[in-house]
Amino acid sequence: xxxxxxxxxxxxxxxxxxxxxxxxxxxxxxxxxxxxxxxxxxxxxxxxxxxxxxxxxxxxxxxxxxxxxxxxxxxxxxxxxxxxxxxxxxxxxxxxxxxxxxxxxxxxxxxxxxxxxxxxxxxxxxxxxxxxx
Numbered sequence: 043x044x045x046x047x048x049x050x051x052x053x054x055x056x057x058x059x060x061x062x063x064x065x066x067x068x069x070x071x072x073x074x075x076x077x078x079x080x081x082x083x084x085x086x087x088x089x090x091x092x093x094x095x096x097x098x099x100x101x102x103x104x105x106x107x108x109x110x111x112x113x114x115x116x117x118x119x120x121x122x123x124x125x126x127x128x129x130x131x132x133x134x135x136x137x138x139x140x141x142x143x144x145x146x147x148x149x150x151x152x153x154x155x156x157x158x159x160x161x162x163x164x165x166x167x168x169x170x171x172x173x174x175x
Contacts, residue, residue, distance in 0.1 A: 045069055053082035055161040059154045061086075062145030065095075075165050078103045082158065086143065097139040097151065099158040103166070107134040111174075119174045122152070124159040128168035135159040 045067050048056050052073025061067050065086035073080035085096040102110055111123040111134045124135040137155040139146075152175055163171050 043069060043071070052080060052165070055157050056082060056084060056154075059157055060150070061154075065143075065145065073101070073162075095140040095143040097137060097143070097146075097154070099155065100136050100138075101159075101162050102134045103128055103131065105132045108132050110134060111136060122155055122175060124155070124171060124173045126159070126163050126168040126171040128163075128166045133162070133166070133168055135162060 045056055045061070048054050048069045048071060051069075051071040052075065053069050053071035056067075056069050061084070067084055067086050070081075070083040070085070073082055080101050082099045083096060084099075085094050087094055111120050111125070112118065113120055120136065122137040122139075126133045126135075135155075135158065137151060137158070139151050152173075156173065159171060159173070162168070
């Protein structure tokens with residue numbers, strides 16, 4: 043759906059995320075305030091040769107999700123992840139993004155990721171939000 047229709051969804055935060063206007067951005071809202079997982083997928087058709095460019099923001103709730111934010115084999119946290127505590131259990135957040143999104147550099151990605159994670163923490167009354175970049 044177009045960004046303007048994200049109001050009232052679990053991905054409403056994207057309406058004020060500061061995305062470049064030239065991107066013809068769309069959002070696929072797969073979030074609600076009670077599911078153990080959710081995602082907000084942003085896509086733009088402004089890529090080279092019409093290839094879509096996008097960002098995938100995901101949230102996982104429950105201690106089981108801790109394993110999803112580690113590099114395979116080395117025990118290091120993945121970059122662009124965050125953790126918090128919700129109802130006594132872990133909450134984990136991650137961002138995956140296309141390279142070279144027109145008008146979106148790493149600083150903008152991090153800013154949007156912070157908006158996403160903070161929105162989730164606020165919606166679920168979580169605490170202790172920590173980011174890894």
